Amino acid sequence: MCVKRSSFLAGGLIATMLVSGCQVTNPYTNESQNAKATNGALIGAIAGAAIGVASSSKNDRGKGALIGAASGAALGGGIGYYMDVQEAELRKLLQSSGVSVTRSGDNIILNMPNDVTFGVDQTDLSQRAQQVLNSVVLVALEYDETKLNVMGYTDSSGAESYNLRLSQVRASEVANYLTNHKVPAQRVASHGMGESKPIASNQTKQGRAENRRVEIILSPMPNA
Incomplete structure (x- = not known):
């Protein structure tokens, strides 16, 4: 009974906060939010807060409510809103990391250049890469309706094979790091793309450096 009462109280508190703070504006993107998405976010927040309280220990119920409300609000607001909040968190966590965060529709693309991830002709993740991936793991575990596709790319130097x-191998190393840090394996896939899809000219040193990269594409899962 106490848990149930706490759930409703926490849900009511979160709902009040959301009504006052994001009734017409998405607080993560500062863009206008339609009423349907906002209402969905409110419903999701209430449900998420209740679940968060019910599934937390007595001392952690407040924290559980806030975490549940955040992910519940995102999911309740629709796929676009769900990806918006992840994009905002990733931008904050990866600021000054050397990793770019871009958006393409409902996909979020993290471009990890080779100077962040691997040494020349190496396949061991650098310490810098691990710090970046730790941030990705935090977001992936909070928003569990997202698929992570890891794509490895090289420049055109050397044999194509x-x-x-x-x-x-590099894409697999990144994917394995994610799954070894509790991101479910069914949510992670890796693909080696070799020389394909260059983003700069392979005729210059700078261009080749840009083409050597790993991309993590975060996409909503089919049932999200």
Whole structure:
């Protein structure tokens, strides 16, 4: 009974906060939010807060309510809103990391250049890369309706077959780091793309450096 009462109280508190703070504006993007998405976010927040309270220990119920409300609000607001909040968190966590965060529709693309991830011709993740991936893990665990596709790319130097294999190994290293840190394996996939899809000219040193990269594409899962 006490848990149930706490759930409703926490849900009511979160709902009040959301009504006053984001009734017409998405607080994560500062863009106008339609009423349907806002109402969905409110419903999701209440449900998420209740679940968060019910599934937390007595001393952690307040924290559980806030976490549940955040993810519940995002999911309740629709797929676009759900990805908005993840994008905002990733931008905050990855600021000054050297990793770019871009948006393409409902997909969030993290571009990890090679100077962040691997040494020249190496397949061991750098300490810097691990710090970046720790931030990605935090967001992935909070928003569990998102798929993470890891794509490895190289420049065109050397044999094409070697580059393809190198890109596959590097993508796998990143994916394994995510799953080894509790992101469910069914949510993570890795692909080696080799020399394909360059984003700069392979005729210059700078261009080749840009093409050597790992991208993590976060997409809503089909049932999200």
